[in-house]
Amino acid sequence: MAFNIPRGTQDLLPGVSEQWQWVESVAREVSRKYNYQEIRTPIFETTEIFQRSVGDSTDIVQKEMYTFQDRGGRHLSLRPEGTASVARSFVENKMHGNVTQPVKMYYIGPMFRYERPESGRMRQFHQFGVEAIGSDDPAIDVETIALAMDFYKACGLDNLKLVLNSLGDKEVRKNHRKALVAHFSDRIDEFCSDCQGRLETNPLRILDCKVDRNHELVQSAPSIQEYLNETSVQYFDKVKQLLEDIGISYVVDPNLVRGLDYYTNTAFEIMLDEPEFGAITTLTGGGRYEGLIEEFGGPKTSGIGFGLSIERVLMALEARNKLPEVGSSLDVFVVAVGEKENDKATTLLHDLRQAGISCDKDYAGKKMKAQFKSADRVNASRVIVIGEQELESGIVNVKNMESGEQEQVSFEHLVAHLTSLI
Structure with a gap:
């Protein structure tokens, strides 16, 4: 009987694993320069942690999580992303009481999502991510973005494109949500079943649907920029100003939304422009979040972070013939x-x-x-x-x-x- 590796996973053989170690070493060194310290959380958590943080209406929770019952009848899930576990640990270990705030952490490790395997998308994938929790200063948003940009440059990737948007605060998101529901309600039957279910739970996700992205109502949907209040506008303006001050160029895209429910204010993606392949590849995404720490029983605390795929970094390096020569000796x-x-x-x-x-x-x-x-x-x-x-x-x-x-x-x-x- 032949035994094969599970679909959507891969063996990292000698000669390849050294390339991974090199990328991880770059991530650790860049994190050290920015004074981020490593956190290691369990590979599985209580399922409710992801339901509360990622959101019941997301594809991740509804379709992609590996969930099971242990022998004690507890519902557990393999982690599909890193932020929820870090936030849970932040509260459980009372890091909100640390003298130095924000608490700046990074993680490297495997994540799990039941998706259709394709190039750059695996069921077991590996992320490098950072979280800075405990500050409302726009400067920490800029620092987080700069860390991600520096990581890619240290790996040998240039020609990077930073895309920004503001999702506003909770008041903005509430008003925008009402406008989206009104916009889509009369013709929601023209959309896929997933979008029909999202109309009342999280209509913002309709804008990010892969099936209906070209629908005329998606194209004409009210932009969240129209609902930003003065506080949100000032915050976003400060982020943009600080990025300009340190020489990081950006593009504002009002249609940029993040797939997780906990994002507010700054949202961003970093893309690699590959003109020779005629495509722009998304390398990472992240943003600011509020309310997540409170969901786990902590005090009102905001944070910002990102998670990036190590697989995609290596694919981009290979596409540009820049894979490191790190053979063993x-x-x-x-x-x-x-x-x-x-x-x-x-x-x-x-x-x-x-x-x-x-x-x-x-x-x-x-x-x-x-x-x-x-x-x-x-x-x-x-x-x-x-x-x-x-x-x-x-x-x-x-x-x-x-x-x-x-x-x-x-x-x-x-x-x-x-x-x-x-």
Whole structure:
């Protein structure tokens, strides 16, 4: 019987996993520069956490979550996104009481959504995300956007396009919601069943529908910009001014909406303009949220964040021939033929590893020539040959595989010698 990987997942094999590690290291370094610290939350949470935060009316909750009952009858779900778990942890661990606010955190890890697998969209995907919780300052919005832009640039991606919108505060969203319901009600039967269900629960999601995006009523729907109050306008103007001050260009798109219910005020997406492919690829999206912390029993606290797909970063790098060359290499490969020689090689490997030197040997009984080929395949910097003569004399040849130069070193001084070189 053949066993295959579940649909919508992938194995990250050696040679590929190193590229992922590199992207993750870039994310950690950029986060460090912005003073964001890592948080690690469970892969599964109580289902209600996502129902409350992401929203009952969203496709994520209605169609895409992996939900199950444990043996105690509790309803649990694999996390479909990262913000809800971070917000839950913020409240549960009373981080709102921290002296330093906002609390700035980042996460890296797998998320799960039951979607139709396609290029750049998997059922198990991986996100790098940040959350800054505990400040109403527009400057933290700009900092979050700048962090995302810096991350992509550090990965080697340029030609980025930042798209902004303001979703207003709760009062704005309430008034806009009424206008949308009035706009769509008489002809809602012309829309898909999902949109018909969204009319009363979350009509803003109709504007983001993939099925009906070209419907004339979607094109003529009232813009949330028409309902922004003075406070929301001032906030958005400040965000735009600060972006201009630090040299980040942007485009305002009144039709930009985020798919999660908790967003207010600033919403943004970052796209990669690929003229050679004739497409603009969305890399990430995020925005400010209010009311989420209160949903989990915390005090009135706002936050802002984003989540981006590591898979999409690697796809974009591959499309531009900018995947990092991060192949593995070895400091030392030990070539040995014969039982006593292999015993000595095993002892030597242990001593070298204790000194912090990466090393390996043949375990398949290959002949010497084949062992040298193995050393080439693992990109070993140096090769040590242990034969009968070396055991008798106590001196080995150390070959520099790049230059071809060899030097003789005694077993007694070998570890210290290689440590000084490597």
